[in-house]
Amino acid sequence: MKKLALVIAAALISVAAFAQKGEKSVGARFLYGSEIEKIGIGILGQYGFENDIRGELGFNFYPDDNANVFEVNANAQYLLGNESVTFYPFAGLNLTSIKHASTKPGINVGAGIEFPLTDVLIFAADVKYVISKYDQFVLGAGINFRF
Secondary structure, eight states: OHHHHHHHHHHHHHTOOOOOTTOEEEEEEEEEETTTTEEEEEEEEEEEEETTEEEEEEEEEEOOSSOOEEEEEEEEEEOEEOSSOEEEEEEEEEEEEETTSOEEEEEEEEEEEEEESSSSEEEEEEEEEEEETTOEEEEEEEEEEEO
16 A cells, blocks of 8 residues: 555656746747637747746737737646646636727637747647637647746
């Protein structure tokens, strides 16, 4: 029984988040929105509130000749991983605005993965589903700069 408890403890420690309380990062993303069928760009900022909980604020833009689409996202991420890879499920709030249409609130639900390229550069990719009047999947990939 003690060996089983030791194995379980080791497994839990091995998936501990590789982040620091107070750690900050900024990043840029290329995006694809499934319903608007457009490629977009995004910028974001992240802050580590705890070693395994991080907040993210992001702004996304999808250019279009007829109606540009803007998104503002505020998400809470739960970090799982180690020095070589971090997985993070997340949830949060979304505000989508379509030029010449309207602005609607929504909810984000998704997951992402990060791989450090250097001590300060991180590759990140994620997928989210926006639940709102403008429902869609959003795929994103980009680079974060940690400081």
